[in-house]
Amino acid sequence: xxxxxxxxxxxxxxxxxxxxxxxxxxxxxxxxxxxxxxxxxxxxxxxxxxxxxxxxxxxxxxxxxxxxxxxxxxxxxxxxxxxxxxxxxxxxxxxxxxxxxxxxxxxxxx
Amino acid sequence: xxxxxxxxxxxxxxxxxxxxxxxxxxxxxxxxxxxxxxxxxxxxxxxxxxxxxxxxxxxxxxxxxxxxxxxxxxxxxxxxxxxxxxxxxxxxxxxxxxxxxxxxxxxxxxxxxxx
Numbered sequence: 001x002x003x004x005x006x007x008x009x010x011x012x013x014x015x016x017x018x019x020x021x022x023x024x025x026x027x028x029x030x031x032x033x034x035x036x037x038x039x040x041x042x043x044x045x046x047x048x049x050x051x052x053x054x055x056x057x058x059x060x061x062x063x064x065x066x067x068x069x070x071x072x073x074x075x076x077x078x079x080x081x082x083x084x085x086x087x088x089x090x091x092x093x094x095x096x097x098x099x100x101x102x103x104x105x106x107x108x109x110x
Numbered sequence: 111x112x113x114x115x116x117x118x119x120x121x122x123x124x125x126x127x128x129x130x131x132x133x134x135x136x137x138x139x140x141x142x143x144x145x146x147x148x149x150x151x152x153x154x155x156x157x158x159x160x161x162x163x164x165x166x167x168x169x170x171x172x173x174x175x176x177x178x179x180x181x182x183x184x185x186x187x188x189x190x191x192x193x194x195x196x197x198x199x200x201x202x203x204x205x206x207x208x209x210x211x212x213x214x215x216x217x218x219x220x221x222x223x224x225x
Contacts, residue, residue, distance in 0.1 A: 008150065034213055043114070043200055043216030044153070086151055097143065097158055097165075098214060103151040 003027050006089055006101030015110050019076040023089035023101045026070065030091040030099075033065050035074045038086045038103065047087075048074065079108045113137075114217040116201050122223045123191055131186045131220045133201030142184035143214065144176060145200040153200070159184050191224045198222070 006023045013019055021035075032051055036044035048063040050056045056063045064073040072091070076083055089101040114135045123129055135142065141160040145153045157176045158165045164176065173189045188195060198221050202214040 036213075038151075041219070041221075043202075043218050044214075045216065046213035049213055088151070088153065097155045099155075100153040103153075105151075 001026060002102075003030075004089065004091060004099055004101045007104055008102055010105040010107060012107045012109060013079055015079060015081060015108055017079050017108070019074075019079050019083070019106060019108075021074040021076075021087050021089075021104050021106070023072050023091075024070055025072075025091060027093065028067075028070065029093040030070075031094060032092045033063070033072050034090040034092075034098070035061075035063055036088040036090055036100075038088060040085075044088055081108045081110045083108050114201055114203050114215050116199075116217040116220050118220060119218065120221050120223075122225065125191055125193060125224055127191050128187070128189045129191060129222075130188070131199055131201075131222075133184050133186070133217060135182055135201075135203040135215070137203060137205075137215060139203035139205050139215070140181050141204045142178065142181075143202040143204075144184065144186050145202060145216075147198045147200060147219070149197070156186075157184075193224050196222055196224045 004025045035048040037047050038044040050063050053065050053067045060077045062075040084107045086103040086105045088103040090098045117132050143158045144156040147153050156170050159178045175187045178184045198219045200219050201217040204214045
């Protein structure tokens, strides 16, 4: 079993929809949580970073962490075709490198 | 442009060859990494390098060897290439050690195809 599980999709939604992307993890030692966005043939870029349980909002993006359930989510409001990409969750234990989920491929249809 | 840059972007080579991928960052970061991304988009850490300390992922074959001439460069040399080495290799960097509270900045990747 992988330490971080993420539904690979693909996920297709109409423009303007609310998108929910999720990851679960098995290791309770993970303390730092991130979401990366990767466009086709590009490197991942950091979208959101959070440490504590709860919500963190940045524009149309909201990251949610529930440490008790070992579950993190990324919500995208008013989704746009430019949001079409692969979204990777990532998390880290203290003094360790990032561990990534396998990514969810999202397509927002105009 | 401030960035993490990798060369080459594409590399097609025959089995058994030796090849190198170069990585440079001008962000002033002091930790650099190599990740391998397979066809299913799964990113797996290969190496991290901070202040001359090399941390090796134990699943990486010893045909892979990172070389860091200075903090701004981390190259990856691969000996005796195999078909299973075909993947996209990403270089990344971060401020401070790999354990600090910062995200990583990734390069655009090197798409390696072994034929």
